[in-house]
Amino acid sequence: MGGLLFFSGPVSRSGAGDARGIYFLPSAGYLRMVTGSFRPFFANLVCIKGVLELTDPVPDRQTYLLKVFKTAIELDPRLLSAYFLGGMVVPVNSKDMPGAINFLEEVRELNPRAWQIPYWIGFNYLQIGQHEKAAQYYQKAAALPGAPQYLVTNQAMLYYRANKPEGALMYLEGLLDSIKDPRSLELIKRKITWLKDLITLDAKTREFKARFGSWPDALDDLVNRGLIAEIPQDPFGHGYFLDKRGAEADIRVRSKFE
Amino acid sequence: MRKIFYFALLTVKQATREKSFWLGWFLLIALIGFALFLGELTAGEKEIVLRNAQFSFIELSGLFLIVFGFIYGFYREKETRLQEVYLTCFSRPVYLCGKLLGYIVSCGMYILLASLLCSVFLWANHAFIWQLFWGSFSIFLKLSILCGVSLVFSCLFEFPLMASVSTLFVYVSGETAYNAFKIIKESAHPVSKMLFTAVYHLLPSADKVDFKYPALYGDSPAVTRLLLVTAYAGAYVLFTYCLANVIFERKKN
Numbered sequence: 001m002g003g004l005l006f007f008s009g010p011v012s013r014s015g016a017g018d019a020r021g022i023y024f025l026p027s028a029g030y031l032r033m034v035t036g037s038f039r040p041f042f043a044n045l046v047c048i049k050g051v052l053e054l055t056d057p058v059p060d061r062q063t064y065l066l067k068v069f070k071t072a073i074e075l076d077p078r079l080l081s082a083y084f085l086g087g088m089v090v091p092v093n094s095k096d097m098p099g100a101i102n103f104l105e106e107v108r109e110l111n112p113r114a115w116q117i118p119y120w121i122g123f124n125y126l127q128i129g130q131h132e133k134a135a136q137y138y139q140k141a142a143a144l145p146g147a148p149q150y151l152v153t154n155q156a157m158l159y160y161r162a163n164k165p166e167g168a169l170m171y172l173e174g175l176l177d178s179i180k181d182p183r184s185l186e187l188i189k190r191k192i193t194w195l196k197d198l199i200t201l202d203a204k205t206r207e208f209k210a211r212f213g214s215w216p217d218a219l220d221d222l223v224n225r226g227l228i229a230e231i232p233q234d235p236f237g238h239g240y241f242l243d244k245r246g247a248e249a250d251i252r253v254r255s256k257f258e
Numbered sequence: 259m260r261k262i263f264y265f266a267l268l269t270v271k272q273a274t275r276e277k278s279f280w281l282g283w284f285l286l287i288a289l290i291g292f293a294l295f296l297g298e299l300t301a302g303e304k305e306i307v308l309r310n311a312q313f314s315f316i317e318l319s320g321l322f323l324i325v326f327g328f329i330y331g332f333y334r335e336k337e338t339r340l341q342e343v344y345l346t347c348f349s350r351p352v353y354l355c356g357k358l359l360g361y362i363v364s365c366g367m368y369i370l371l372a373s374l375l376c377s378v379f380l381w382a383n384h385a386f387i388w389q390l391f392w393g394s395f396s397i398f399l400k401l402s403i404l405c406g407v408s409l410v411f412s413c414l415f416e417f418p419l420m421a422s423v424s425t426l427f428v429y430v431s432g433e434t435a436y437n438a439f440k441i442i443k444e445s446a447h448p449v450s451k452m453l454f455t456a457v458y459h460l461l462p463s464a465d466k467v468d469f470k471y472p473a474l475y476g477d478s479p480a481v482t483r484l485l486l487v488t489a490y491a492g493a494y495v496l497f498t499y500c501l502a503n504v505i506f507e508r509k510k511n
Binding site: 034035036038039047048078080 | 296303306307310311313314400430432433434436437438441464465468470471474475
């Protein structure tokens with residue numbers, strides 16, 4: 001026993017224990033063939049391999065890890081954590097996002113009924129500032145069984161952020177007939193009022209510009225010049241204001257949220 | 259009929275006294291502990307990992323029980339001349355039928371108790387769903403077929419190692435047969451395609467009796483499929499019994 005311990009340390013230090021990671025995985029087709037009815041269990045093991053390698057200095061990290069999680073998904077298409085890890089955890093910055101979005105797009109067809117996958121694609125689009133795309137994917141997610149209620153109504157906000165309040169209004173008005181829950185219905189109605197206010201104020205601001213040759217300094221100018229009777233109450237934010245920070249085409253009426 | 263049940267009961271008693279039966283339990287408990295570590299390693303899917311591990315480990319320890327317990331027990335009976343004593347009281351078909359029934363009942367008991375033990379473990383980890391018992395039932399059907407196969411090889415070979423290895427090979431080929439068959443269907447010559455189709459249908463292919471996967475996610479199998487699969491397993495066990503009977507008769511004569 002003593003001799004064993006005496007030799008064990010030097011042997012480890014001599015490099016025998018220096019096991020570098022083996023960043024290799026057989027193809028999903030091959031694994032599917034040899035694993036038989038243990039396929040879902042192997043999917044778990046492949047997924048665990050990916051989790052353990054997330055923090056490793058893997059060469060060509062994103063390509064390799066996405067392959068690992070894709071293999072796990074192909075072995076068990078219902079293993080949602082593999083979709084999540086590949087699409088949401090592997091990308092570490094905005095440069096990785098297109099790859100993660102492509103990954104989720106590719107594997108989505110293997111589990112078309114999971115609302116989470118289009119939701120995560122939408123979330124990634126949101127991260128890179130593509131609000132309209134995000135809204136489209138949230139809409140797809142909301143249409144799938146089991147999707148939470150907030151996905152149904154929150155898209156209006158994304159369209160708003162994408163400077164498309166008309167799109168949000170159309171979407172919410174389309175929902176009115178299908179929503180049965182009175183609280184959700186009330187929320188949707190308030191959002192519709194809010195969007196209508198934004199659209200009206202926007203139109204009046206542009207009318208002001210056409211009539212007087214310059215943008216109004218504030219929304220009060222619309223009331224002072226008789227274009228509207230009063231500034232409507234904002235049901236969500238702390239009042240409407242004219243956002244003139246961007247280029248001419250981006251000048252919009254917005255809600256104060258901060 | 260009474261004699262068959264009597265001998266089956268005797269086989270069950272024998273099987274539960276075997277060391278390998280208790281080794282099977284030890285293996286299962288060790289694997290359950292391993293599963294707990296695996297569950298901790300999977301972000302967000304602990305339940306699925308634990309359920310998957312339950313099925314895989316029950317099946318593997320059940321396979322261990324058949325390959326090392328039942329087969330070696332059969333040969334020990336032969337070596338100690340206990341078989342000859344039995345054959346003075348029971349006819350050969352009754353002896354084999356009781357043996358097979360005893361194996362199947364022992365296997366079923368083991369799977370049921372192991373499933374209950376795993377259920378407690380899953381319940382403690384918030385991963386239990388009652389549909390998992392459908393998966394256990396599918397393992398029972400698969401291993402019942404394998405009990406029949408092990409009896410055939412036990413009658414056929416002189417050495418237990420040969421019978422064990424052959425049973426193991428049948429199990430592995432049954433597990434991989436479906437995908438191998440898919441490749442053959444794509445590429446092979448019509449004659450070899452026919453040959454492989456026959457081999458595929460003759461093997462106890464796992465894909466035919468397996469409904470572990472839907473059970474894993476809480477889905478129950480359709481009643482018609484359940485009945486069909488049970489009937490298939492019953493027919494297969496009967497087929498192996500007849501085969502074992504023919505071999506046993508020929509060997510004795």
